Amino acid sequence: MTAERPGVGHPPGAERPARAALTRVAEPGDEVVGRWLADLGATAVLRALREDRRLPGVSADRWAGLRGRAARAEPERDLAAAAGIGARFVCPGDREWPRQLDDLGPRRPIGLWVRGACSLRFVALRSVAVVGARACTDYGAHVAGELSGALAERGWTVVSGAAYGIDAAAHRGALAVGGATVAVLACGVDRPYPAGHRGLLDRVAACGLVVAELPPGEHPTRGRFLQRNRVIAALTRGTVVVEAARRSGSLVTARQAGRLGRALMAVPGPVTSGLSAGTHQLIREEAVLVGSAAEVVEMAGHMGELAREETGPAVPRDLLAPPAAQVLDALPAAGAVGADAVAAGACTSREAALARLRELSCLGFVERVGDRWQLCRTAARHADGLPPDA
Amino acid sequence: MTAERPGVGHPPGAERPARAALTRVAEPGDEVVGRWLADLGATAVLRALREDRRLPGVSADRWAGLRGRAARAEPERDLAAAAGIGARFVCPGDREWPRQLDDLGPRRPIGLWVRGACSLRFVALRSVAVVGARACTDYGAHVAGELSGALAERGWTVVSGAAYGIDAAAHRGALAVGGATVAVLACGVDRPYPAGHRGLLDRVAACGLVVAELPPGEHPTRGRFLQRNRVIAALTRGTVVVEAARRSGSLVTARQAGRLGRALMAVPGPVTSGLSAGTHQLIREEAVLVGSAAEVVEMAGHMGELAREETGPAVPRDLLAPPAAQVLDALPAAGAVGADAVAAGACTSREAALARLRELSCLGFVERVGDRWQLCRTAARHADGLPPDA
Numbered sequence: 001m002t003a004e005r006p007g008v009g010h011p012p013g014a015e016r017p018a019r020a021a022l023t024r025v026a027e028p029g030d031e032v033v034g035r036w037l038a039d040l041g042a043t044a045v046l047r048a049l050r051e052d053r054r055l056p057g058v059s060a061d062r063w064a065g066l067r068g069r070a071a072r073a074e075p076e077r078d079l080a081a082a083a084g085i086g087a088r089f090v091c092p093g094d095r096e097w098p099r100q101l102d103d104l105g106p107r108r109p110i111g112l113w114v115r116g117a118c119s120l121r122f123v124a125l126r127s128v129a130v131v132g133a134r135a136c137t138d139y140g141a142h143v144a145g146e147l148s149g150a151l152a153e154r155g156w157t158v159v160s161g162a163a164y165g166i167d168a169a170a171h172r173g174a175l176a177v178g179g180a181t182v183a184v185l186a187c188g189v190d191r192p193y194p195a196g197h198r199g200l201l202d203r204v205a206a207c208g209l210v211v212a213e214l215p216p217g218e219h220p221t222r223g224r225f226l227q228r229n230r231v232i233a234a235l236t237r238g239t240v241v242v243e244a245a246r247r248s249g250s251l252v253t254a255r256q257a258g259r260l261g262r263a264l265m266a267v268p269g270p271v272t273s274g275l276s277a278g279t280h281q282l283i284r285e286e287a288v289l290v291g292s293a294a295e296v297v298e299m300a301g302h303m304g305e306l307a308r309e310e311t312g313p314a315v316p317r318d319l320l321a322p323p324a325a326q327v328l329d330a331l332p333a334a335g336a337v338g339a340d341a342v343a344a345g346a347c348t349s350r351e352a353a354l355a356r357l358r359e360l361s362c363l364g365f366v367e368r369v370g371d372r373w374q375l376c377r378t379a380a381r382h383a384d385g386l387p388p389d390a
Numbered sequence: 391m392t393a394e395r396p397g398v399g400h401p402p403g404a405e406r407p408a409r410a411a412l413t414r415v416a417e418p419g420d421e422v423v424g425r426w427l428a429d430l431g432a433t434a435v436l437r438a439l440r441e442d443r444r445l446p447g448v449s450a451d452r453w454a455g456l457r458g459r460a461a462r463a464e465p466e467r468d469l470a471a472a473a474g475i476g477a478r479f480v481c482p483g484d485r486e487w488p489r490q491l492d493d494l495g496p497r498r499p500i501g502l503w504v505r506g507a508c509s510l511r512f513v514a515l516r517s518v519a520v521v522g523a524r525a526c527t528d529y530g531a532h533v534a535g536e537l538s539g540a541l542a543e544r545g546w547t548v549v550s551g552a553a554y555g556i557d558a559a560a561h562r563g564a565l566a567v568g569g570a571t572v573a574v575l576a577c578g579v580d581r582p583y584p585a586g587h588r589g590l591l592d593r594v595a596a597c598g599l600v601v602a603e604l605p606p607g608e609h610p611t612r613g614r615f616l617q618r619n620r621v622i623a624a625l626t627r628g629t630v631v632v633e634a635a636r637r638s639g640s641l642v643t644a645r646q647a648g649r650l651g652r653a654l655m656a657v658p659g660p661v662t663s664g665l666s667a668g669t670h671q672l673i674r675e676e677a678v679l680v681g682s683a684a685e686v687v688e689m690a691g692h693m694g695e696l697a698r699e700e701t702g703p704a705v706p707r708d709l710l711a712p713p714a715a716q717v718l719d720a721l722p723a724a725g726a727v728g729a730d731a732v733a734a735g736a737c738t739s740r741e742a743a744l745a746r747l748r749e750l751s752c753l754g755f756v757e758r759v760g761d762r763w764q765l766c767r768t769a770a771r772h773a774d775g776l777p778p779d780a
Contacts, residue, residue: 061413268658271681283679
């Protein structure tokens, strides 16, 4: 944890440990607890549970269950455990909180446990979910990897669920070109799930973020997988389903994205393949057919308030946190330089410089050329004080 | 030519040879000639050309060209030549004329040269165009064949252009299950084009129809191929594009179908295949993604005035021409019988019985079970005088 991470800028006081505790108490997506939080705040909700002052909307049995979990919750220990594995807790009110999650209303996550150096808010600003079948075909894995690589090369963050099949191909495709990728888990961020993806999740955390609603140590359940999907849908500007059988879980994520006003996209395949039946069904119903990163960006780029990013940076340069602004200043007006040169110019470590460069890439200020970095053309104009059309 | 073909019932008098002559004079889809025909009738237009009384809307050079062709036209010889190869000339006003072609307005064909025993109007009543790339992939040929076979099994007529690739696979798929199929050519019906499809076109004529706007002996040109596509689009209730590169001629047919209010459908494929790029583009623009005959029928079945066919015959039984009614009467109330038994019962030849059975299948009265025929369940109810919901 360094002072330059935006999340640390505005701690919400006593609310933070209370929210951390409640991630151990309430299941993800619990609307009743979400309403209590909106009405009373986390500290009051946690106190009510611990003092057995029953809140409205739950049965006696369910209240007793929540109360039991609240009694056992040890947020300070969880926060320390998270710090021990390089993770932190990000919650509403933090500068790092991705505001688009507020669209979930009472189903908004209580907070997110985040492992990795980048700002969650920044990397999620221009992000797309690439999801699909676990038991995918070679075609599906190929397309997911190529698409994610091309999206990452355009400065888009690829968000997925770290499952076998399409999810893994999506993360790997982004990692292969040095892009940012976010894995949203249905268990604690300390849990490598699936176990075979321990190495993949470590690489994702190194170049992007591993994110979970559940506190360290929690294991995934069927319900948690479904709720995890709503976070993927809400975090991103659009969801691309690459392969899915009819009645697959990926279709649930996709339809949630549509309901949240996000771009809903699907990749077609042979009509002779059962693993394209779900994506074809989506296209027949509501999804836009996509086959390339350009088509994905065309759709997702126009969603939400930040569409103007397509022609320039997502936020004005003046609003950048000082560490990011220093890294941006370290880039030459023309030409590309390596991360070491940027780190030297910004007087920070190579790792911190890379994390800021990835954020600045997501924000549309810089772009990667091989293993070097340069100012985006439009960003350079902004930096020079010239109008975008100059 | 037999008395039971509906086209022979209402001959339009002197208009018929004049229209036959004009198919030799005007290029397919000539809107100026189409307007003359609507205003004056074919006999007057032909007389004006032969007597050099210039009609409005054409340059002196073009008038001279049309006049030269009119002077050389020998409609009686063309009609005799057509009869010699088992073909006939069908034009507006004939009972066999497919009324949906009138949607083309001044671009309506002057008439159609038709080779084969079935009624063009009847087989086209419930028909779908299956078109696509000449240089198709194995996947495309497989899907076109399977789809066309399944459509033919449901009593739908498959219309295509007899080209190599998707077109041929579509005709063959329908023929393989004994279904009706219509090949619309860009040359005379006596010309096997492409030459390698002589055998295929003979089989299409034997079990369905070979149709052309151009009189016997005419050869195809690029412009004639494009105009042929408008006939395919207008004749059918919908067009399915199976494989097409970007900027392919099949996309032109498809978009014409859409403009004519016909169902516009496309089959997806791998996004890695250039031969699916055109169908994906169509789906992104306006086409409905389809992958099965059920989905095609769902779309095309609801187009136009004849949607009620889906739940019963397209025309009331009373309106059937006597030969068709006799064949229908020869079918038992329950169970399936062979064509020989039907022919014996209707006191006609096996060939004539089969032509009527195929028409009745297109009209929704009968259905094929292997090589036997039976009354459709809904048609049987109509025949019994029971309401459809009984």
